[in-house]
Amino acid sequence: MKFVDEFRDAAVIKKAAEEIRRLADPQRHYRFMEVCGGHTHAIYRFGLKDLLPPNIELIHGPGCPVCVLPMGRIDDGLSMATDPNVIFTAFGDMMRVPGREGSPLEHRARGKDVRIVYSPSDALKLAQRNPDKHVMFFAIGFETTAPSTALTLLRARRLGLANFSVFCNHVTIIPAIRAILDSPDMRIDAFIGPGHVSTVIGCRPYEWIARNEHKPIAISGFEPLDILQSILMLLRQLRAGESKVENQYKRVVPWDGNLAALKALAEVFELRPYFEWRGMGFISQSALRIKPAYAAWDAEQRFRVPGIRVTDPKAAQCGEVLKGALKPVQCKLFGKECTPEHPIGALMVSSEGSCAAYYNYEHRKAPLASIENAVGVPA
Amino acid sequence: MTAAGPKIRFRDPQIEMAHGAGGKASRRLVEGLFAPLLFGSLSEPLVDAALVSINGSQVAITTDSFVVTPLRFPGGSIGELAVNGTVNDLAVSGAQAEKLVATYVLEAGLPTEILESEVRAMAQAAQNAGVSIVGGDTKVVEHGKADRMYITTTGIGRPIPGLNIRARNVCAGDKVLLSGPIGDHGITILLARGELDIEAKICSDTRSVLPFVQAIAAKAAGGVRWMRDPTRGGVATCLNELARDCDLCVTVFEERVPVHDAVRGACELLGLDPLHIANEGQFVAVIAPEYAHDALQAMHEIPGGDQSLIIGEIREKPAGTVLGSTGYGGTRVIDMLVGDPLPRIC
Numbered sequence: 001m002k003f004v005d006e007f008r009d010a011a012v013i014k015k016a017a018e019e020i021r022r023l024a025d026p027q028r029h030y031r032f033m034e035v036c037g038g039h040t041h042a043i044y045r046f047g048l049k050d051l052l053p054p055n056i057e058l059i060h061g062p063g064c065p066v067c068v069l070p071m072g073r074i075d076d077g078l079s080m081a082t083d084p085n086v087i088f089t090a091f092g093d094m095m096r097v098p099g100r101e102g103s104p105l106e107h108r109a110r111g112k113d114v115r116i117v118y119s120p121s122d123a124l125k126l127a128q129r130n131p132d133k134h135v136m137f138f139a140i141g142f143e144t145t146a147p148s149t150a151l152t153l154l155r156a157r158r159l160g161l162a163n164f165s166v167f168c169n170h171v172t173i174i175p176a177i178r179a180i181l182d183s184p185d186m187r188i189d190a191f192i193g194p195g196h197v198s199t200v201i202g203c204r205p206y207e208w209i210a211r212n213e214h215k216p217i218a219i220s221g222f223e224p225l226d227i228l229q230s231i232l233m234l235l236r237q238l239r240a241g242e243s244k245v246e247n248q249y250k251r252v253v254p255w256d257g258n259l260a261a262l263k264a265l266a267e268v269f270e271l272r273p274y275f276e277w278r279g280m281g282f283i284s285q286s287a288l289r290i291k292p293a294y295a296a297w298d299a300e301q302r303f304r305v306p307g308i309r310v311t312d313p314k315a316a317q318c319g320e321v322l323k324g325a326l327k328p329v330q331c332k333l334f335g336k337e338c339t340p341e342h343p344i345g346a347l348m349v350s351s352e353g354s355c356a357a358y359y360n361y362e363h364r365k366a367p368l369a370s371i372e373n374a375v376g377v378p379a
Numbered sequence: 380m381t382a383a384g385p386k387i388r389f390r391d392p393q394i395e396m397a398h399g400a401g402g403k404a405s406r407r408l409v410e411g412l413f414a415p416l417l418f419g420s421l422s423e424p425l426v427d428a429a430l431v432s433i434n435g436s437q438v439a440i441t442t443d444s445f446v447v448t449p450l451r452f453p454g455g456s457i458g459e460l461a462v463n464g465t466v467n468d469l470a471v472s473g474a475q476a477e478k479l480v481a482t483y484v485l486e487a488g489l490p491t492e493i494l495e496s497e498v499r500a501m502a503q504a505a506q507n508a509g510v511s512i513v514g515g516d517t518k519v520v521e522h523g524k525a526d527r528m529y530i531t532t533t534g535i536g537r538p539i540p541g542l543n544i545r546a547r548n549v550c551a552g553d554k555v556l557l558s559g560p561i562g563d564h565g566i567t568i569l570l571a572r573g574e575l576d577i578e579a580k581i582c583s584d585t586r587s588v589l590p591f592v593q594a595i596a597a598k599a600a601g602g603v604r605w606m607r608d609p610t611r612g613g614v615a616t617c618l619n620e621l622a623r624d625c626d627l628c629v630t631v632f633e634e635r636v637p638v639h640d641a642v643r644g645a646c647e648l649l650g651l652d653p654l655h656i657a658n659e660g661q662f663v664a665v666i667a668p669e670y671a672h673d674a675l676q677a678m679h680e681i682p683g684g685d686q687s688l689i690i691g692e693i694r695e696k697p698a699g700t701v702l703g704s705t706g707y708g709g710t711r712v713i714d715m716l717v718g719d720p721l722p723r724i725c
Contacts, residue, residue: 001643001647004643004647010634010705044711046711050710105396106393122574360714361711
């Protein structure tokens with residue numbers, strides 16, 4: 001398969017891993033944060049940690065939109081689904097995220113009209129096919145998914161579609177990175193930058209990280225070779241004493257981003273003064289809301305949103321894990337009360353959440369690290 | 380004084396789609412509710428068919444319900460699945476299907492034309508699999524109380540001589556054989572539902588696997604330790620059940636697992652793992668190493684078996700776990716399916 005196979009080529013990957021081992025200074029401990037949940041998933045799915053020397057530590061960042069959504073927003077969204085005339089739609093990732101009264105899937109099992117869609121335009125089509133119902137789309141995601149929501153809202157306005165609305169939970173990545181850098185327990189040497197977000201926003205918004213914070217950053221693709229190449233870029237910069245933004249994912253990410261997508265975002269959305277991030281608290285200017293000109297399609301304007309706030313269970317240490325201060329397995333609930341089947345924190349729900357990735361792909365082999373290397377393809 | 384009843388461990392307050400998806404939740408339901416109340420304590424791991432003795436002769440018996448939507452899809456239909464599914468459950472339990480009975484639950488308003496075409500599909504599939512349908516039952520429910528039609532088939536079969544299929548027979552060093560490319564059925568159904576704007580040339584792999592099981596039995600019966608057809612929950616789920624039941628580690632050499640490009644592409648787009656996607660015409664077998672070559676050769680000699688290959692082997696540790704190893708030296712845990720990625724696929 002083109003654009004996949006060449007980035008999973010065993011010989012090239014082995015070579016990149018050798019180069020990493022050669023460049024990494026054995027006297028030094030490296031802490032690299034992969035910002036995006038897609039990277040976390042790929043690192044575990046492809047077993048990349050096994051290829052890295054032990055002094056390169058990968059810290060999982062906040063770039064999983066499902067994980068950073070506070071539980072209260074889920075309850076807010078589900079409160080709209082209690083109206084029997086409303087069809088609640090969301091991406092599949094959202095469906096198992098628990099609210100106080102259960103996840104969207106559990107609401108569906110109780111008879112609520114809750115449906116999975118694969119894009120906001122599918123939700124819009126559903127509204128067109130069901131003129132006597134109101135279709136609400138629970139929008140989540142960083143700048144990656146926000147443009148498709150924006151284009152859908154533009155289309156809804158053009159069509160004058162009265163039975164469709166969006167509950168906007170879109171967030172932006174840069175303020176989250178800033179919050180991590182501002183956090184006192186932050187000890188990160190460099191960043192593996194988010195690939196998908198950058199297809200929209202480009203590479204310029206990260207320049208301050210390199211310039212002001214002196215942290216190297218490599219915008220990375222999601223295949224094993226992409227991630228290893230990005231780690232190589234970071235090692236080379238650190239060796240040379242440099243800090244700059246490098247674009248490893250050039251085949252997809254333009255330096256200036258996607259101007260058409262940015263224009264659609266600017267047309268439909270404006271920044272919220274502040275927004276709550278699960279585990280990280282309120283971060284100013286870190287989320288999008290729908291502009292007044294599109295209020296007719298804004299679920300927060302059309303429905304009475306209770307504005308529910310739910311404190312996370314005290315024992316759950318999602319915040320520390322999100323910021324990279326704790327490894328998933330160091331959380332008191334990990335693998336005990338909190339599992340992918342019965343998630344307590346959202347990091348355990350989404351496949352991009354670091355806890356779920358760790359649970360699914362890693363933790364049972366962890367105590368047996370010594371035999372990992374013995375697992376290979378026999379001749 | 381009343382005797383204490385069996386211990387019910389299933390505590391979920393209501394039934395969710397995941398309880399029928401073949402993964403962890405299904406297993407919890409069966410082991411936590413059905414087994415203690417219906418089968419007493421479990422001395423043997425749960426398998427696809429029960430072996431019972433009637434007047435001293437061994438008979439295998441199994442049952443399966445089919446609720447797939449849409450009823451027809453590229454490569455097959457509910458009628459075909461209903462026959463092949465039960466024939467396959469018997470085959471991987473080491474038995475040759477002899478007789479089936481079928482139950483239809485029909486929604487009022489179902490066009491006769493559709494029913495007729497599904498009954499014809501069943502007749503054809505039964506003929507292909509060499510099994511006869513000897514009875515059945517029909518129930519009709521009000522319009523809106525069922526989704527067009529559901530079919531349940533129950534089959535009995537005769538044990539295939541020489542086969543003794545038990546997870547407990549599996550030893551470290553055994554080889555894991557897979558009959559062909561995985562994920563075709565699940566992805567075909569997903570695309571046939573028309574909810575995704577993805578088009579791909581792909582069709583369900585529904586077929587009887589009995590000829591393959593017979594071929595392996597003829598050449599390597601003594602080396603067959605265990606078999607399973609990886610339907611709901613896919614290869615990952617059935618290998619996890621094996622790992623747990625035999626308390627060993629199943630290692631899968633991931634780059635060897637055959638997946639059609641269309642299935643890989645759809646999985647990449649949708650964030651699914653082909654190892655979790657359902658199949659309806661494949662099986663996984665664990666073969667003693669000294670028989671692996673013969674078993675593979677037997678597969679390769681019959682039409683449709685040419686893509687079978689060894690995808691992994693059994694190791695001692697970590698016990699109870701399925702590990703995937705990449706061609707470049709990385710490993711990962713391959714877990715059972717959690718939740719329900721694909722609705723109503725069989």
